[in-house]
Amino acid sequence: MYIEKMFIGRLSSFQRPVYSSLRQSSALRRTLATLAVLESGSPSYQVLSAAAKIGGPITVLLAGSKATETATTVSKISGVSxxxxxxxxxxxxxxxENFAPLIVENVKAAGFTHVFAPASAFGKSILPRVSALLDVQQISDITDVQSEDTFVRPIYAGNVILTVKSNDPIKLITVRSSAFPEPANTSSEAAIENAVDPNVESTTTFVSETLTKSERPDLASAKVVVSGGRGLKDKENFDKIIYPLADALGAGVGASRAAVDSGFADNSLQVGQTGKVVAPDFYLAVGISGAIQHLAGMKDSKVIAAINKDPDAPIFEIADVGLVADLFNVVPELTEKLKK
Ligand SMILES: Cc1cc2nc3c(=O)[nH]c(=O)nc-3n(C[C@H](O)[C@H](O)[C@H](O)COP(=O)(O)OP(=O)(O)OC[C@H]3O[C@@H](n4cnc5c(N)ncnc54)[C@H](O)[C@@H]3O)c2cc1C
Structure with a gap:
């Protein structure tokens, strides 16, 4: 693999997906075959929009107790063969430990040239093992597909954009879902077949998980996100000011790392380089300065608004709409007006 080009700048200005047809010879097209590995419980269908840009047929792999249930929905998605x-x-x-051998066996059985998975906890956990087992280099967190061997991905918290060309025989890709649109449905249905199941004996078993339950839209998929920062000063203020505003907007709630580290909000709400990457239609940053590590998680939002009392706060450099004001004065008033 080698780095072909580098761009430096705001991601969104040139990362919006462009659906021009890729320049491939028809001979090459015939040999391309993509395996898209999706989570059965909460599939990230945007992975299929990324896979469609390769140009070959797309086979989806679903595994687990919910696989058959999800398969019917997936079979109706455009581009799935x-x-x-x-x-x-x-x-x-x-x-x-269980999933990686399943993928490897199916890649070998059908001779897939590309494997796509979401750059979620699921894909980030599984694909490196697949990469080791197949002895090929993984290309992580792509935001665009330029051709069957060339991909675009951000590094340094999104401040540098790489165009990466892979010479590996099998391209292993994780996809930043927020950079690709939801695929459309079709009237036809793709065939549903049994995968090759190696049934590998595993030394790892699932014990339990603790999930944070919320009535609010999930941060990762919410169309509107309201995030609070250190400017809220404490957890009581965060709860009293951010949640009513989010509820008035039907928004998911996010937080800066400073807010999370200070105990204002749960770790699962952190937006940024070491938190979640979101790209909602509307992102409102309240009492957040706009450090690059925070911007890495939200700068692809379609409209960015910020409320900050410091007119020189860096968040205003990327905000489409800004309000220089004391949040303790303006946010409760804004919430009341929105409720009406
Ligand atoms: C390796 C690494 C990874 C990191 N990952 C992340 C990450 O994933 N996400 C993340 O967010 N950060 C991350 N950070 C931390 C990041 O560098 C910043 O420290 C953090 O984002 C700052 O959070 P903040 O904007 O809430 O706090 P501050 O920078 O302290 O900003 C608070 C803002 O609130 C404003 N304010 C204060 N009072 C009021 C008021 N009454 N009304 C209106 N405005 C007010 C201030 O003017 C200020 O701009 C990371 C750092 C490192 C080194």
Whole structure:
């Protein structure tokens, strides 16, 4: 693999997906075959929009107890030519030790040239093992596909954009879902078949998980996100000011790392380089300065608004709309007006 080009600048200005047809010879097209590995419980369908840009047929692999249930929905998505299911509880919870051999066996059985998975905890956990087992280099967190061997991905918290060309025989890709649109449905249905299931004996078993339950839209998929920062001063203010504003907007709640580290908000709400990457239609930053590590998680939002009392706060450099004001005065008033 080698780095072909570098761009430096705001990601969104040139990262919006462009659906021009890729320049491939028809001979090459015939040999391309993509395996898209999706989570059965909460599939990230945007992975299929990224895979469609390769140009070859797309086979989706679903595994676990919910595989068959999800397969019917997936079979109706545009561009999907086949769905492989492994209805085996060993694949629930995306345990990498179980899942990686399943992917490898199916790649070998059908000769896939590309493997796509979401750059979520699921894909980030499983694909490096697949990479080691197949002895090829993974290309992580792509935001665009330029051709069947050339991909675009951000590094340094999104401040540098790489165009990466891979010479590996099998391209292993994780996809930043927020950079690609939801695929459309079609009237036809792709065939659903059984995957090759290696049933590997695993030393790893799932014990339990603790999930934070919320009535609010999920931060990662919310169309509107309201995030609070250190400017809120404490957890009481965060709860009293950010949540009512989010509820008035039907928004998911996010937080800066400073807010999370100070105990104002749960770790699962952190937006940024070491938190979640979101790209909602509207992102409102309240009492957040706009450090590059925070921007890395939200700068692809379609409209960015910020409320900050410091007119020189860096967040205003990327905000489409800014309000220089004391949040303790303006946010409760804004919330009341929105409720009306
Ligand atoms: C390796 C690494 C990874 C990191 N990852 C992340 C990450 O994922 N996400 C992240 O967010 N950060 C991350 N950070 C931390 C980041 O560098 C910043 O420290 C953090 O984002 C600052 O959070 P903040 O904007 O809430 O706080 P501050 O920078 O302290 O800003 C608070 C803002 O509130 C404003 N304010 C204060 N009072 C009021 C008021 N009454 N009304 C209106 N405005 C007010 C201030 O003017 C200020 O701009 C990371 C840092 C490192 C080194």
């Amino acid at each position: 086949k769905v492989l299911t492994a209805s085996n509880p060993a694949y629930d919870h995306g345990l990498a």
